Amino acid sequence: MIRRPVAAVLLACYSVLVARLTLADPSAGRWAFDLGWHAADVASDGRLSWDQTEALANVALFVPAGFLLAVVLGRPLLAAALTVLASACIELAQQQFLPSRVPTLTDVAHNGLGGLVGAVLAAPLSRVGTSAARAN
Template structure:
């Protein structure tokens, strides 16, 4: 049995640091509200959970890989990839798409999608590094990246659809981080049916 780096002592401080940074960013810009603080909390917990489930286990004394880097990477899309894995990767990134769309506000749709793709690419790179140097056993897979981007896109689309419904538009605006959201001092509240 190999010794492992414990998960909680790593991810809990990571989540706390991310939350502190997000709250400070909101406060510094004069945009800190209860709903936005909830988005910051959800994003911090989400990111900590993703790290815990995609980077760990990290072993302390397991022999590291001596093989070529490419032996730990899957670069051919859709080859020997299970449907259940695709569904899981989509489902895991839907909340991230929603959260990133809230954080980035009314920016172009591709910005939160690109941010989700960046998070997924970061995960795959970290998995490659931890497998090569720390024998974590993960494989960097282009399929994971592709389906994560699909999940992030679905999350962005779900939030955009919800924001267009008059009954829920005001609620969505309360959680958005951009200056035009309702409830921000000095910003005009969003009007129902206003052009985006």
């Protein structure tokens, strides 16, 4: 089981990565986009379009965030809601300050789905951690 302090440190580090990928000029994260495109191309045997790959990447980007946030908070539904809020803030910042970015509500939906998946995956850990804390 991952402990809350460890999850909090990992979440902070991962948040920096997400900020770097989403709040900088797209060329700064080119390596991540190229890696994601290559992985999706290999995994799908070339059957995924760029739009499909981008949607899956937006989901995948927020799975760790939802997971770690759910572990830290011990409340998976709140963690999922906060990932949607964080994604909406990212898209708003892109719209206001980064003309080279293309913010969309679809990105918020895909990021939110990823956050939900991560939070759901962490839910059993949240229950175990809460039960263990009550037992002590």
